[in-house]
Amino acid sequence: MREGWYIWETSNLIAKDTLEIGDGYRAKNSEMGIDGLPFARAGNINNGFHFDSADVLASHSVQKAGNKISIPGDVVFTSKGTIGRFAFVKPSTPQFVYSPQLCYWRVKDATIVDPLYLYYWMQGPYFFSLVHKVKSLTTMADYVSLSDQRKMHIIAPSIHEQKKIAGILSAYDDLIENNTRRIAILEEMARMLYQEWFVNFRFPGHENVNMVESPLGMIPEGWDVVKLGDVCSITMGQSPSSQFYNVEGDGLPFHQGVTDFGKLFPSDRVYCTYDGRVAHPGDILFSVRAPVGRINIANKKIVIGRGISAICSKSGHQRFMFQLLKDKFQEEDIIGNGSIFKAVTKEEINGVELIYPNEEMIIAFEDSVISLLLDVENLLKRNANLRYTRDLLLPRLISGEIDVSSWVEDSPVEEVVDKGEELAMAAVGAQVEPMRPIDTKSLTWHSLWDQ
Template sequence: MSFDYDKSKNIDFVQWSECTIGEQITLQRGFDITKKKIRVGAYPVISSSGITGFHKEFKVEGPGVIIGRKGTLGTVFYVDKNYWPHDTSLWVKDFKGNDPKFVYYFLKTLDMKQYNVGSANPTLNRNHVHPLKVKWPIFTLQRKISDILGVLDEQIELNNAINKNLEQIAQALFKRWFIDFEFPNENGEPYKSSGGEFEESELGFIPKGWIVSNIYEVAEISMGQSPKSEFYNNIGDGLPFHQGVTNYGIRFPKNNQFSSQLLRVAKKGSVLISVRAPVGRLNIANCDMVIGRGLGAINSKTENNSYLFYSLKTIFAREDQYGSGTIFNSVTKKELENIKIVYPIARVINQYEKVAKFIDKQIFNLSNEIDSLVNLRDTLLPKLMSGELRVPVEKDTEVTIQP
């Protein structure tokens, strides 16, 4: 990271000083731990890829900041409780009076990958990080900067938590209605508990009047086709392009790559399914997008995509397996089309779809807000850390950002 300060940007140099990272913090290599000792406990074990488990003991008192040291370089994590830093990480042993949250945000702006000293396995040495020259603000300014970024991160976390709860509600309702068969009967009573009639099918006993269908009878399936690489771009030319699950999110993919050649397009709202290992991983298209060979797009013929989505989540609850446990490294269109699915009577599925669509709409809106907040945070982060955006630190005044 380069720090060229231009006095024309109205930077208050009294609040910033030139120093090395080692003068402000001390990094220490993490501690080894055997997999069998990573168990359910109160203290997170944090490696270069994040939390990998929990332990009944901790090595370091929180709050803490951890950097990926081996394998995945430069990942930065903040933890507000006592923790165990794994051997694949570096942890901040001494903050030397600096704000831990500011240190976390500051380290996120550094490109640690360029300091790789490994050969076969990427490795970060703290002795290459400590001497790096940086511009460092006074403590009061650190707190103001971390407060601004922290507010955004808190809202992102809150939205993610709400989305998680909303999906759990939709899945719980799906299970109660279509697995436990306790959907409301015509009198509003739980069907199975109220003596509802069942009949045998090839998938077991199902409520009377329901049917078992092949997916092709109730949904349209389109398999992806990869454009030539010469049409790929990162400047937004064409439509977002997804080859497989690389950019999958919790529910919606992150649109980082685009294609100007539109061979196979999944329409907004389509259920995206990975057709190569891992087979069966699902997302939902949050806009029209080009899909490559690793994905398929599925759409309900009766506009019941929410029911279809949660049905597929149940069928592919274990990735690379479905049905009787048969293992698939890939699936063809024909194999997808012939997957069996239970299809309820219209009254029940329409009633569920009305509720599920409302929930799915809330998840979509919150996900869009998360994307906006992430973009804002990532735009502000380097500007705040370089002093390009000036943050007043007068006592008893509200925090404002002045360009």
């Protein structure tokens, strides 16, 4: 350990009122309601907070939760079942109540421990080794008790260097967050244009087009109702024997279902040395087992298992078909006439009825959205590069392997990212794909501490 770094027992920090480690409120079903605070469980913690589907602790019960209500600066840790998800409570994070699946580490004296440094330190290999030791002591489901957490320790440099380390790593997360916002805006623009043209039928020149009857209701004259199998080639996945699977990267990436689906492209974790059924770059990946209808795009040749089908437009209009399917399957597990499916066959997919416009309208739409979709793809790639570099830097920064004493605090984000790439490449002796120049004029920078 480098000179000037310290090891603090969490028990001592708690005794000195520097740190509080707590768990969640054990709510009764009768305490749930409609108005109140989100009751956060492990499922609501995944690369941030997601409260859309969270239960709500009723207003009249919130006061019973006491200090088990979030405060900005809390580091959230999933400690039961799904171990090792983290989130940081920002001032902009909606206030919520912790469930027993979560623990919080709350810094009470930020002159000793920087909350954001603590958030990143807990994601490092040393903390995970501590967690692994204690969770392996029980034969029950994975669980890290409060008593065990209060016997752990924290490794940290001076508060000044803690802030520098947190600032370096948060620069990456800030940029990822801003890019993610831009992606959401671009995707919404493409979705709204599709809705306007092909759902509301307010496409360019619609005033001069008659509406005619069809099996799916009134549609513009010259459009048709087709089955998905009429306009697309569909390949149903088939799972090879597990003897062909590996995680070392041998063969082609293998995707059995939606586990590794991303925002647009899947991430590769398992590989297969037997080709079997494959999807080609640009194919639409469509889940055929619960959740039915989740969609990604293959960005390379992959082997597909029985939970996925690959869909390719026979006329080459993949961008239009992607938007059409995203609109058609907005609600997962609903297909065709609105019936709920937990799995679908090739015949059922082939038979899905679609309102299909004329060729001229499809081309006009694709020309209108191509720049939006390319921007989305580029931003997703940029985020992947940022995460890769951040994940290379994190263990080296929080261990002191990379000296930050010469770093200037509050440097512009782009300077931090550029320097971080240089350090990451030097640390691993490998080439990290260079980042494209960042147009700061087109971005609104948001610190993790922004309101």
